[in-house]
Amino acid sequence: MTTRTLAVVSAGLSTPSSTRLLADRLAEATVAALRARGEDATVEVVELRGHARDLADHLTTGFANESLRASIDTVTGADAVIAVTPVFSASYSGLFKTFFDVLDKDALVGRPVLLGATAGTARHSLAVEYAMRPLFAYLRAVPTPTGVFAASEDWAGGGTDAALAGRIERAAGELADLVAARPVATGPVDPFADPTTSFEELLRGS
Amino acid sequence: MQFGVFTVSDITTDPTTGRTPSEGERIKAVLTIAKKAEEVGLDVFALGEHHNPPFFSSSPTTTLAYVAAQTSTLQLSTATTLITTNDPVKIAEDYAMLQHLAGGRVDLMMGRGNTGPVYPWFGKDIRDGIPLAVENYQLLRRLWREDVVNWEGQFRTPLQGFTSTPRPLDGVPPFVWHGSIRSPQIAEQAAYYGDGFFHNHIFWPKEHTQRMVEFYRRRFEHYGHGAADQAIVGLGGQVFMRKNSQDAVREFRPYFDNAPVYGHGPSLEDFSRETPLTVGSPQQVIERTLGFRDYVGDYQRQLFLIDHAGLPLKTVLEQLDVLGEEVVPVLRREFAARKPAHVPDAPTHASLVAAAGGTTDSTVHAAADDVTGRTVEEVQA
Numbered sequence: 001m002t003t004r005t006l007a008v009v010s011a012g013l014s015t016p017s018s019t020r021l022l023a024d025r026l027a028e029a030t031v032a033a034l035r036a037r038g039e040d041a042t043v044e045v046v047e048l049r050g051h052a053r054d055l056a057d058h059l060t061t062g063f064a065n066e067s068l069r070a071s072i073d074t075v076t077g078a079d080a081v082i083a084v085t086p087v088f089s090a091s092y093s094g095l096f097k098t099f100f101d102v103l104d105k106d107a108l109v110g111r112p113v114l115l116g117a118t119a120g121t122a123r124h125s126l127a128v129e130y131a132m133r134p135l136f137a138y139l140r141a142v143p144t145p146t147g148v149f150a151a152s153e154d155w156a157g158g159g160t161d162a163a164l165a166g167r168i169e170r171a172a173g174e175l176a177d178l179v180a181a182r183p184v185a186t187g188p189v190d191p192f193a194d195p196t197t198s199f200e201e202l203l204r205g206s
Numbered sequence: 207m208q209f210g211v212f213t214v215s216d217i218t219t220d221p222t223t224g225r226t227p228s229e230g231e232r233i234k235a236v237l238t239i240a241k242k243a244e245e246v247g248l249d250v251f252a253l254g255e256h257h258n259p260p261f262f263s264s265s266p267t268t269t270l271a272y273v274a275a276q277t278s279t280l281q282l283s284t285a286t287t288l289i290t291t292n293d294p295v296k297i298a299e300d301y302a303m304l305q306h307l308a309g310g311r312v313d314l315m316m317g318r319g320n321t322g323p324v325y326p327w328f329g330k331d332i333r334d335g336i337p338l339a340v341e342n343y344q345l346l347r348r349l350w351r352e353d354v355v356n357w358e359g360q361f362r363t364p365l366q367g368f369t370s371t372p373r374p375l376d377g378v379p380p381f382v383w384h385g386s387i388r389s390p391q392i393a394e395q396a397a398y399y400g401d402g403f404f405h406n407h408i409f410w411p412k413e414h415t416q417r418m419v420e421f422y423r424r425r426f427e428h429y430g431h432g433a434a435d436q437a438i439v440g441l442g443g444q445v446f447m448r449k450n451s452q453d454a455v456r457e458f459r460p461y462f463d464n465a466p467v468y469g470h471g472p473s474l475e476d477f478s479r480e481t482p483l484t485v486g487s488p489q490q491v492i493e494r495t496l497g498f499r500d501y502v503g504d505y506q507r508q509l510f511l512i513d514h515a516g517l518p519l520k521t522v523l524e525q526l527d528v529l530g531e532e533v534v535p536v537l538r539r540e541f542a543a544r545k546p547a548h549v550p551d552a553p554t555h556a557s558l559v560a561a562a563g564g565t566t567d568s569t570v571h572a573a574a575d576d577v578t579g580r581t582v583e584e585v586q587a
Contacts, residue, residue: 060471063410065480191390192421199398202340
């Protein structure tokens with residue numbers, strides 16, 4: 001049984017946050033779906049709220065401090081990413097976007113991603129499709145066909161609405177299929193490995 | 207080991223007074239700083255190149271030639287020379303000329319420049335940064351080493367039968383460093399030619415410096431220029447000193463908080479922890495600087511940034527006094543005591559001439575004129 005790592009990026013701001021709640025549900029369901037496919041998985045959660053200042057500093061300095069670097073390495077070295085944001089002003093939150101802004105543009109190429117979003121009203125539900133999905137298309141990541149949106153009404157009554165539970169199951173299954181089909185992640189790419197292109201080739205412009 | 211200062215030539219408002227120096231004032235201040243660097247016993251003065259406000263230094267060889275005429279031992283360098291947007295032919299000409307005027311006290315540090323808008327002003331594209339650095343530098347080397355160059359490349363008009371004048375002083379081109387914060391290709395380039403590698407070592411955590419230098423050393427050895435620990439490494443550094451470290455922090459904080467590049471971001475304390483910035487007593491600067499050796503190995507050149515972010519000239523000159531009197535003598539002694547004998551010093555004109563087996567007059571005399579059949583010398587005789 002191989003062990004996979006799932007990185008969960010949650011951009012929720014309050015405690016408890018419904019964004020984190022959704023992120024945890026997606027992570028649990030994905031772990032279960034991977035187990036069903038004969039794979040073990042560990043989950044590492046990155047709460048972006050704790051990096052609010054680190055991310056602002058990155059914008060001014062151009063580098064990630066130690067704490068943010070550790071979280072970036074967690075996300076870029078994982079087998080899959082579960083990315084969940086609250087919908088603010090009809091899109092992902094600025095904090096969520098800033099985290100993906102500071103990643104290397106190739107850091108998530110080919111990586112399975114499950115997209116999730118939360119909002120106070122179901123009228124924001126397509127934010128996953130028109131805002132999140134293009135962002136991950138740009139990063140050339142591989143989002144699951146099902147993105148999971150949860151509005152306040154989906155959490156009503158203290159339990160998860162059956163329809164939401166069904167979407168979580170379906171999305172987790174899709175993510176598990178993508179992960180199981182890929183070789184185990186080897187961690188972040190080392191830019192200082194000996195070059196595969198010789199300097200003579202660089203000189204020739206190839 | 208060489209110690210010196212480098213300046214980016216920014217004209218920045220002093221945040222404590224709200225006063226912004228004029229270009230003329232700042233240019234004169236930088237000349238004063240350069241001369242003072244020699245007076246207090248430093249070895250190197252390096253000047254940046256920029257083509258946009260708030261910087262004045264668009265014409266570094268003019269400035270450095272003036273400094274050369276006003277000094278006698280100071281090594282003049284650049285930080286950096288834009289190998290991407292400058293015509294390599296002009297770099298070859300300008301710096302060979304400077305070499306003659308300065309009696310060989312010249313080396314260069316190549317950089318790509320990361321100011322996006324500058325590239326199109328010079329007909330270039332920032333996305334070609336690495337290929338430009340690779341092609342232009344290869345041509346520059348040939349222009350200094352071959353009397354007559356025939357050349358064709360991707361980024362510049364071809365050259366047929368071109369001779370770059372003046373020829374390098376004593377037949378020996380200036381030593382070249384390559385500066386890059388995070389592009390392994392540039393460290394690779396430095397290693398390929400056996401040139402020096404310089405890391406800015408100011409704006410980023412030390413781990414970046416460490417990894418770039420490790421990579422450069424490994425590749426330097428790979429290309430057969432010597433053992434990894436014999437590669438030629440230079441580091442930047444940023445310091446502000448007062449006798450009492452609390453005074454240094456109090457005085458420097460407004461300059462830090464409003465500095466171009468990193469201002470309005472992390473706190474002085476965070477940035478001091480995350481990067482090599484040292485604000486404190488001379489003893490703290492000595493200890494931190496000696497610690498650089500722990501992660502880059504024995505290195506050849508240490509340059510300090512001391513004059514940016516609107517710091518007034520008087521303060522900068524005081525910093526130079528502290529460097530010259532209290533810091534650099536100790537660093538010189540301590541680094542020398544730690545350095546094994548097989549680790550070379552940074553090349554100088556004298557050492558390069560010696561390595562070439564002596565001076566060569568490489569003057570290229572013009573061929574006879576097509577019309578008169580006479581050479582310039584015959585006409586003048």
